[in-house]
Amino acid sequence: MTLLELAEALLSAAPKIGKLRIAVVERDDQLWCGIPYGRRSSIGSLAIQKLDEFVHEPERSSYIAWLERHKPRWLALFRRQGGEAAERWIRDNRAALDAGRWGELYLPRFLFGDFISEQVDAGIAQLAERELAEIVTIRAEATSARYTDGRHVIGLNPAGHGPTAIEAAKVIVAIGSPPARTILADDSEPPFAYVNDFYSPSAQTNLEQLCQALNKVEPLERRNVLVVGSNATSLEVLYLMRHHARIRQQVNSITVISRSGALPHLIRDxxxxxxxxxxxxxxxxxxxxxxxxxxxxxxxxxxxxxxxxxxxxxxxxxxxxxxxxxxxxxxxxxxxxxxxxxxxxxxxxRRAGRDYRQATDELAAQDALSLLAGEVVRVHACAPGQPIATLSYRAEGAEHTHPLPFAAVVNCAGFEELDECSSPFLVSIMCNKLGRPNRTNRGLLVNDAFEATPDFFVIGPLVGGNFNSTMRFWHVENAPRIRSLAKSLATNLVASLRTASKTSRVTQTPTSAAANPRANVTLANNVG
Structure with missing residues (x-):
């Protein structure tokens, strides 16, 4: 979204700034979608907001027009690849689909990824055609950041033979949320199936892992799944398991534990x-x-x-x-x-749409789902070498052991806080004094121009918890809010590029080290 807004700002800027060289670092082989709207989510995953709340004008009208124009194609794709979840969604929402009541729908998320990708590709093509910017995409993970000799140096772990570092006058950190917070006591591989991050490497991969784990355990009474956390991700996991035929046939029960012991509330309007x-x-x-x-x-x-x-x-x-x-x-x-x-x-x-809550209600009605209010103390192997986990938790001031064994554990407990963060890139940013946590300890402190330090910008969930003249949000984890902030960031970035010295303009010849190219702007986007 930042690149899209920057493209629009550059295309309308007067006078022109001059040709820029923009590097985009992304560790996934799919660009522009991030985790929620790309292939790492299931094709059956839905937006957690109905379209009226999910996209604001003027983007809303463009998105609806795109949905209408491509409706036969994406509906056929969704039905073909989305399995039971897609069949149920199409059936339950057929009246709204036929009547064009898009605003009330909780749409499949991959659609927004396709829509945004088309827009970004068009923006990049326009920038190239008008010789305003050259966009270079680098498939790599950004692992470090430092400032030296008037340039930012971003260390990379490339997927192949790409550069191991890149220099830039300006950096935009657009890496999404910090890594998932593990609930295991150590880093060793547990004997039971454990999914620490449902979207890594992908939701579909982890659903298959759950299938395999359940299939290995006998008897049926031991085929239980523990879900830690009751947030939107937890709700999505339950929805996808409910509509996964093999999991539904194999699972005995699903237990969700969280401090509240409650799932997001159903929106009835x-x-x-x-x-x-x-x-x-x-x-x-x-x-x-x-x-x-x-x-x-x-x-x-x-x-x-x-x-x-x-x-x-x-x-x-x-x-x-x-x-x-x-x-x-x-x-x-x-x-x-x-x-x-x-x-x-x-x-x-916390709120949820009908489709997701309907699935959890059906699981509960079948006695396949139970909610537990408590705080996880530890999840550990039942016995050495056995593929079964035991849960210890604290509730009402006492520690308890859950009576059920668990063949699989899915962690939906949320993200790490920055003072105990395992992301090498974020650790490097803080160690090299390019940024520091804000008061929430969930985001980086930035000024009203989105800078953690001069020319080192941050956008996305990591600006949540900032309180200044530009932003006052305790969380920045939804598309319309990020789009709105991206507009402001693009405006600030163009203004700073306009006043920058000639040395921060595009350099047509890279440095003598081929592995250390230069760019005016680097968007580090490796977490998604």
């Missing part, structure tokens, strides 16, 4: 009549601090839940009220709420 009295009372208070607001949120949502109101449909109303209260708070207290309490609020009102 029927906002309840509830006034959120505790939050509303803060609008007339003389002073409001962040802790008061969070306490009021917990009280009101707790009351709503006791009244069996749907928390998913409370989302927009409570969000609007919180926005009003924040306007009455001092800037330091606003920052406190964004950096300390914001993610806790989000966890309370």
């Amino acid at each position: 029927q906002p309840p009549e509830y006034g959120f009295p505790r939050i509303r009372a803060l609008l007339s208070a003389e002073t409001v601090d962040a802790a008061d607001l969070m306490s009021a949120i917990r009280d009101d949502l707790g009351t709503a839940q006791k009244r069996s109101l749907n928390l998913a449909d409370c989302h927009h109303a409570i969000g609007a009220l919180i926005g009003q209260v924040l306007q009455r708070m001092t800037l330091p207290q606003q920052e406190e709420f964004f950096c300390v309490h914001g993610m806790n609020f989000t966890k309370l009102v």
Whole structure:
């Protein structure tokens, strides 16, 4: 999205900046889709937001036009390759598809990847045709970053015989989220099936691993799956397992453990009549601090839940009220709420569309799914060499051992925090003082121009938790928010390129070391 917005900014810039050399580093062999919208996700994976919330104008109209224009092709592909999940989705959404009610659909995610890829390819072609920029793609993993002699040097682990380093005047870190946080005590290979990151190397590969693990275990009563975490990824795992015929035939039960013991709430689009009295009372208070607001949120949502109101449909109303209260708070207290309490609020009102929640409800109705509120203490082998795991967890102040053995464990516990990060690239950034964690410890601190340090820009989930004049978000993990921020970043980048010295303009001849090419801009995109 950053490259797409940069292309649009360069094409409309006046006067022209001069021809740029832009390197894009990506470790996957599929460009422009990242993890959610590319082949590492299942073709059956759905957007977690309906289209009306997922894409904003003017992109929304372009996306809908693209969906309409290519509808016969992508529907046939989806039906052919998507298996039971695709068949069910098409059947359940046929009326909306036929009537063109795109805004209410939770669409297959690969469609957005195809749409964006076409746009990026067209933008690159226009830049080349008008001699505004040369885009060089490098298949490699970015492993280090340092600043030396007035240039940024990005170390690479190439897939083949590519360069091992690249120099750039400006760097855009667009690597997605930090790595998944492991739940195992050590790095040794466990005897049971363990999926640490459901999308690595791909969702389909890991579904097959689950099949094989279940098939090896006898009797049926031992073919249980443990899913750690109850976030959107967990919901997707359950959805894909529900619509995977072999897993459905082989699995005895699925247990989901999380601190809340609850999956994201079903969106019914029927906002309840509830006034959120505790939050509303803060609008007339003389002073409001962040802790008061969070306490009021917990009280009101707790009351709503006791009244069996749907928390998913409370989302927009409570969000609007919180926005009003924040306007009455001092800037330091606003920052406190964004950096300390914001993610806790989000966890309370996690939402899910009908397709995903329908699958989990069906699993529960078949007694194949149980939810457990607790904190994982350890997951370890039941006995040496046996392909069975045992779960120890803490709940209500005591440690327990789950009575079921597990043939497979799927980790959906979320991402690492930066102070204990295993990503060599992120570690290098922090060690070489090109960036440091912000207060959330989940993102890098940046200024209002997206710079962690001069000419070292960050975009995507890693800017969550920043509080400045450009961005005030506790999480940046959805497409419309990233697209909006990418527009701002592109504007800032073009402005900085315009004022840069001649030495930061394109160099037509690389340095004497062929393995160390130069670029004006490097987009490190290896995590996706």
